Amino acid sequence: xxxxxxxxxxxxxxxxxxxxxxxxxxxxxxxxxxxxxxxxxxxxxxxxxxxxxxxxxxxxxxxxxxxxxxxxxxxxxxxxxxxxxxxxxxxxxxxxxxxxxxxxxxxxxxxxxxxxxxxxxxxxxxxxxxxxxxxxxxxxxxxxxxxxxxxxxxxxxxxxxxxxxxxxxxxxxxxxxxxxxxxxxxxxxxxxxxxxxxxxxxxxxxxxxxxxxxxxxxxxxxxxxxxxxxxxxxxxxxxxxxxxxxxxxxxxxxxxxxxxxxxxxxxxxxxxxxxxxxxxxxxxxxxxxxxxxxxxxxxxxxxxxxxxxxxxxxxxxxxxxxxxxxxxxxxxxxxxxxxxxxxxxxxxxxxxxxxxxxxxxxxxxxxxxxxxxxxxxxxxx
Amino acid sequence: xxxxxxxxxxxxxxxxxxxxxxxxxxxxxxxxxxxxxxxxxxxxxxxxxxxxxxxxxxxxxxxxxxxxxxxxxxxxxxxxxxxxxxxxxxxxxxxxxxxxxxxxxxxxxxxxxxxxxxxxxxxxxxxxxxxxxxxxxxxxxxxxxxxxxxxxxxxxxxxxxxxxxxxxxxxxxxxxxxxxxxxxxxxxxxxxxxxxxxxxxxxxxxxxxxxxxxxxxxxxxxxxxxxxxxxxxxxxxxxxxxxxxxxxxxxxxxxxxxxxx
Ligand SMILES: Cc1cc2nc3c(=O)[nH]c(=O)nc-3n(C[C@H](O)[C@H](O)[C@H](O)COP(=O)(O)OP(=O)(O)OC[C@H]3O[C@@H](n4cnc5c(N)ncnc54)[C@H](O)[C@@H]3O)c2cc1C
Ligand SMILES: Cc1cc2nc3c(=O)[nH]c(=O)nc-3n(C[C@H](O)[C@H](O)[C@H](O)COP(=O)(O)OP(=O)(O)OC[C@H]3O[C@@H](n4cnc5c(N)ncnc54)[C@H](O)[C@@H]3O)c2cc1C
Numbered sequence: 001x002x003x004x005x006x007x008x009x010x011x012x013x014x015x016x017x018x019x020x021x022x023x024x025x026x027x028x029x030x031x032x033x034x035x036x037x038x039x040x041x042x043x044x045x046x047x048x049x050x051x052x053x054x055x056x057x058x059x060x061x062x063x064x065x066x067x068x069x070x071x072x073x074x075x076x077x078x079x080x081x082x083x084x085x086x087x088x089x090x091x092x093x094x095x096x097x098x099x100x101x102x103x104x105x106x107x108x109x110x111x112x113x114x115x116x117x118x119x120x121x122x123x124x125x126x127x128x129x130x131x132x133x134x135x136x137x138x139x140x141x142x143x144x145x146x147x148x149x150x151x152x153x154x155x156x157x158x159x160x161x162x163x164x165x166x167x168x169x170x171x172x173x174x175x176x177x178x179x180x181x182x183x184x185x186x187x188x189x190x191x192x193x194x195x196x197x198x199x200x201x202x203x204x205x206x207x208x209x210x211x212x213x214x215x216x217x218x219x220x221x222x223x224x225x226x227x228x229x230x231x232x233x234x235x236x237x238x239x240x241x242x243x244x245x246x247x248x249x250x251x252x253x254x255x256x257x258x259x260x261x262x263x264x265x266x267x268x269x270x271x272x273x274x275x276x277x278x279x280x281x282x283x284x285x286x287x288x289x290x291x292x293x294x295x296x297x298x299x300x301x302x303x304x305x306x307x308x309x310x311x312x313x314x315x316x317x318x319x320x321x322x323x324x325x326x327x328x329x330x331x332x333x334x335x336x337x338x339x340x341x342x343x344x345x346x347x348x349x350x351x352x353x354x355x356x357x358x359x360x361x362x363x364x365x366x367x368x369x370x371x372x373x374x375x376x377x378x379x380x381x
Numbered sequence: 382x383x384x385x386x387x388x389x390x391x392x393x394x395x396x397x398x399x400x401x402x403x404x405x406x407x408x409x410x411x412x413x414x415x416x417x418x419x420x421x422x423x424x425x426x427x428x429x430x431x432x433x434x435x436x437x438x439x440x441x442x443x444x445x446x447x448x449x450x451x452x453x454x455x456x457x458x459x460x461x462x463x464x465x466x467x468x469x470x471x472x473x474x475x476x477x478x479x480x481x482x483x484x485x486x487x488x489x490x491x492x493x494x495x496x497x498x499x500x501x502x503x504x505x506x507x508x509x510x511x512x513x514x515x516x517x518x519x520x521x522x523x524x525x526x527x528x529x530x531x532x533x534x535x536x537x538x539x540x541x542x543x544x545x546x547x548x549x550x551x552x553x554x555x556x557x558x559x560x561x562x563x564x565x566x567x568x569x570x571x572x573x574x575x576x577x578x579x580x581x582x583x584x585x586x587x588x589x590x591x592x593x594x595x596x597x598x599x600x601x602x603x604x605x606x607x608x609x610x611x612x613x614x615x616x617x618x619x620x621x622x623x624x625x626x627x628x629x630x631x632x633x634x635x636x637x638x639x640x641x642x
Binding site for chain 2: 010011014015017018021022047050051052053056065067
């Protein structure tokens, strides 16, 4: 059953209809095969780009769609529902444009943003390092200023779209002042000295390439510095506030897909002479799954509406990320239960959904870190 | 400049369950999601290709209830320039003749039409006769079952494909063309197209605006009546043949038993 949405305008309804059509015709049929082959769906991102979906929440004057987060996130949810790796990729791409759109100078935006939002290019966001995950302020990739360029040396870890992306919004260390010694560079894929390590061998999201990003005296023009020197961590965390809403929406989409699969199966599978959906033990499980999906959706939409109105939304975004990703983990696990032995095989998608649901609890701030953010807001209120 | 009218019908989504209403055996349009018929997305695509190859204007024409505006917007967001929507309570239950009369009158409202593009057959009514009726009513040449189309100067060339083979046709403009699903792959709209569609003109007309007599349309004036309707019986499970090296023989034996070979 497709999600029943309240959308603010007819254009938003048409946009969601287009998204569902693309998801149904162009994404869903390929997902299982590409995930199995660990094949990155570059062409599918291009198609989304051509349809105008790679710049939705950014201003029209730079080629964006000027769409509120309330609508953009529901687009993301529909895409993730058909194919989680593509949903996550779209969310990461959108987040990778944040620093330039919100902290670039007028000249920088005019120069790079239209191409980044235009649909042909794909972005990545490089903050984590192997020793600096939750403690991002400990990052040590060095950028040394030399004339009108930075020479960057170090290794970024866990980079979604590593080696696939056209640009990398990268946090680097420009001084030893801890969290205030970090700066943000917009790094082009063709930068000499930049390379990607072989992809990580992951439990899920196998069609989404995750690699280390290696900088060996990579020369980045100084005019690619976004914001002030030293503002990098602040920009990175601000990007993550919005990015987390994207991950929440993707998780709801994934959970919805698992719920739909479980309901369809429970209607047609009979045991003891009746469809298993007629056993209260099964139907209550499905009811709880539906409640988890819909309450998680309501939670991210509430945060999105605050963002759209220019209200603070950091606590709500962390709550949405925590609630939605935990819901997805539970719902996908229960979907495997509803399908019984079939659910445990690769002939049905729910075991993959369950593997895919694990990582949203980890990236863009682990759920422990979300609790830290929420608790800090409670303490200082 | 080619002035093209595309006939677009809104139909129940073939992905959802379709049924007839219990009371009058007309299509229950509320029970299923309504979408632009896929064959008409192809009709729109063909019109846009002709327009983009030279110059032209594409007008979408739809006869259907209020919510057919969704189908019209989809055609506009693909790139059509404007639309005419004939919407009138009295049209409910109209047969093909009445539909064709209304369409003919509406086409008459567009000045200097060169080409009318329709689908070969709608996926719900499946009459496959509306384009022919229109050709008769408007006195225009008709090219049916078209899988390839070119407009050159004052004429149109088409490849017509049926089970008998392919025929190459040519007609003077203005003409009516009906296309098959082989004609093209329709484009997706883009979000820009969706935003642009919002500003494109849609003229909404009633039967009276078209000068059509309301005594000629609607269920009460249909030339035939649906007396009874029942769903097709569900397909039975069929027989499964396991291939242990003798699969071919088993299939042949089955076909012989069914007197099929
Ligand atoms: C598939 C995938 C894609 C990713 N994509 C990107 C990307 O595109 N860009 C990017 O920059 N990063 C990316 N990451 C990195 C991701 O954001 C980090 O993995 C995450 O922030 C956690 O860091 P860590 O793995 O070093 O874990 P650690 O920080 O080492 O955490 C280990 C455990 O300790 C807990 N923990 C740590 N500190 C605390 C604390 N103070 N209180 C309580 N518990 C704590 C954590 O919650 C976790 O359970 C990706 C990761 C994965 C797996
Ligand atoms: C007694 C009776 C009652 C009926 N009641 C109903 C009813 O209540 N509701 C209902 O939907 N149908 C009803 N029908 C069917 C109705 O007559 C046809 O759906 C309609 O006239 C078009 O026929 P078709 O779809 O078979 O067209 P086809 O000839 O198969 O269509 C070919 C092409 O013609 C064009 N075209 C057809 N119809 C339209 C349209 N409305 N607007 C724009 N272009 C169009 C399209 O390009 C289409 O691809 C009834 C039929 C009868 C006989």
